[in-house]
Amino acid sequence: MHYFQQRYLRENRAFPGLAGLEIIDLPNKGLLSGIELRVTGVNDAYGNNPDMWHHDRMTKIEVIVNGSQVVKSLTGDQLLGLMHYQKTAQRGHDAANLPSGLHEETFYINLGRHYHDLEYMLDLGQVNDPEIRIEHSFGATGHHGWTNGTAMAAAPSYSIVCHILRDPNVVPLGYIKSSEVYRFQSAANRMRNMTVPRGPTYSNLYLQSWYKSEGLGINIDHIEVNVNSDDIIPIRVQIEELESELVRQYGEARRQEWVVMKGGQAYPFPIETGHVGGLIGNGELAEFAFSNIWANLGIPAYVSGAAGTPETNAHGVHMDIRGAFPFSLAAIPIFDPWDKDTWINSAELGDLWVRVEEGPAAGTNVYLKLLADEVVTKYHTPSYP
DSSP, rough: OOOEEEEEEEEEEEOOOSEEEEEEEEESSSSEEEEEEEEEEEOOOOOOOOOOOOHEEEEEEEEEEETTTEEEEEOOOHHHHHHHTTOOOOOOOEEEOOOOOOEEEEEEEEESSTTTOOSSSSSSSSSSSEEEEEEEEEOOOBTTTTTOOOOOOSOOEEEEEEEEEOTOOOOOBEEEEEEEEEEEETTTTOOEEOOOSSSEEEEEEHHHHOOOOOOOHHHHEEEEEEEEETTTTEEEEEEHHHHHHHHHHOEEEEEEEEEEETTTTTOSSSSEEEEEEEETTTTTOOOOEEEEOOTTTOOOOOOOOTTTEOOOEEEEEEEEEEEEEEEEEEETTTTOOOOOGGGGHHHHHHSSSEEEEOOOTTTTTEEEEEEEEEOSSSSSSOOOO
């Protein structure tokens, strides 16, 4: 018999300030399957679009061992995007972002391929000084091109729960390292080979372009994966085919949100391409117009009353958003994280890159980023590799 012990390391601990770096030591033994991070605070008053969420203000979430060895290194939005591809659902309670009201979000850091993976976990007894680091800026008022936010007046609190497998007979095969491995600045008609570092075995790669009006759908004309300098090209597609393939493989990403907003103002929808529908609150039950979203344009158009008058006042809006590319994060669909035969051992290759071809309308404000899931099967002290 085995079970996962859910052990608090911190419970409702206040961040010491609105900005800084919080470091929490992890246990020094046990098989760590994942880390649950809950952040809870009270927003300041505002009357328009709340374009700042906790995930926007958490600029880096890292798991570090042996002093400097990176196990996980992600922004808050990247972590939520990876949760979708790792089939780790987000709960509906994390939907509220209201003025002078409670704002709570829960994140889950998988050390395996998915929630409670029994094959891949971090063996804390094989490393030194394991810790989680959280860089935060809760006083920020803008991010990634959106500028309608309002700074928090008081730092929120956080809780950290480790999910540790209790079974002395289980020996994990390793753990999954996730981090950014390449980036370049977008430009019209630019082509770039995003070189994947050689050596590790990769179980997944992800491309991200998270910026207002400059998402994957605007910037990307074609992407392809290239092995050994054109010897093998397993995929070359436009963005529409990539969207369809990811929905077939992982299902639609979905997030429900309850916010205060006005119609016609830019708002950072957490899913780049798909659709949104919902209801307006504040004493009214006017229909929220069914809207398509593409490339993070984030222009909600809703009306009130039978006459369909455009709404100009601030209202509480309940939205159901579903589609593809959560936070403009797209997995590269030549991998199946649950089928090891699809993984790539880059040490056996001459080279490996993701080629990005941008179109004439590509923006210039955003960095296109390449993230990787690496399968780590050997522990090295004091550093890896």
